[in-house]
Amino acid sequence: MINLKKYLYVIIGVIFGTVVIVLISYKPTPKAIQKLPSSPVPTNEVTNMGIIEGSMGFPSEVIPEDVIVCAENQETKKEYCTEERLDSIKYTYRVGYKLEVPEGEYLVYEKMKKGNYRAYYTEFVTCGFTADCTSHEPIIVSVAANEKVDEIxxxxWYNQLTPAP
Structure with a gap:
């Protein structure tokens, strides 16, 4: 069934005693639609966030379940932590983490949920954990908005002196 409201009727004329009617389709001119400003991300999301990602580790055969990864903002001293463990062959020991943090500079460390001992991302880690690596200086990690910093x-866990017996 044809919707006749969308057609314009034109009578061409009479040919050999037959009335010829032509239906011409038309669409009404749409009303103006206000264009809204575009945004690459939803407007309710914070756009100054970045990601720190890396491998977890512990000086034993397994990483205890109560080990978490944290990043401390060096300006605000606010701590961002995750308990989530990512399983992938791209991580050392197949255990990794991912932290979403506001842009800024951070010290990244693992710690037990209870306790103050912290295993930082340090020069000892980037040097390869060998006896030749003498510096245990924590490395400041810079995070930019909408960027990911990986292999942190x-x-x-050897960054503190062992107490003498």
Missing amino acids: DPQD
């Missing part, structure tokens, strides 16, 4: 492995 906070595994220097």
Whole structure:
């Protein structure tokens, strides 16, 4: 069934005693639609966030379940932590983490949920954990908005002096 409201009728004339009617389709001119400003991300999301990602580690055969990864903002001293463990062959020991943080500079470390001991991402880690690596200086990680910083492995559990017996 044809919707006759969308056609314009034109009578061409009479040819050999037959009335010829032509239907011409038309569409009404649409009303103006106000164009809204575009945004690459939903407007309710914070756009100054970045990601720190890396491998977890612990000086034993397994990483205890109560080990978490944190990043401390060096300006605000606010701590961002995750308990989530990512399983992938791209991580050392197949265990990794991902932290979403506001842009800024961070010290990244692992710690037990209870306790103050921290295993930082340090020069000892980037040097390869060998006896030749003498610096345990934490490395400041810079995070830019909408960027990911990876291979930040906070595994220097040897960064503090062992107490003498």
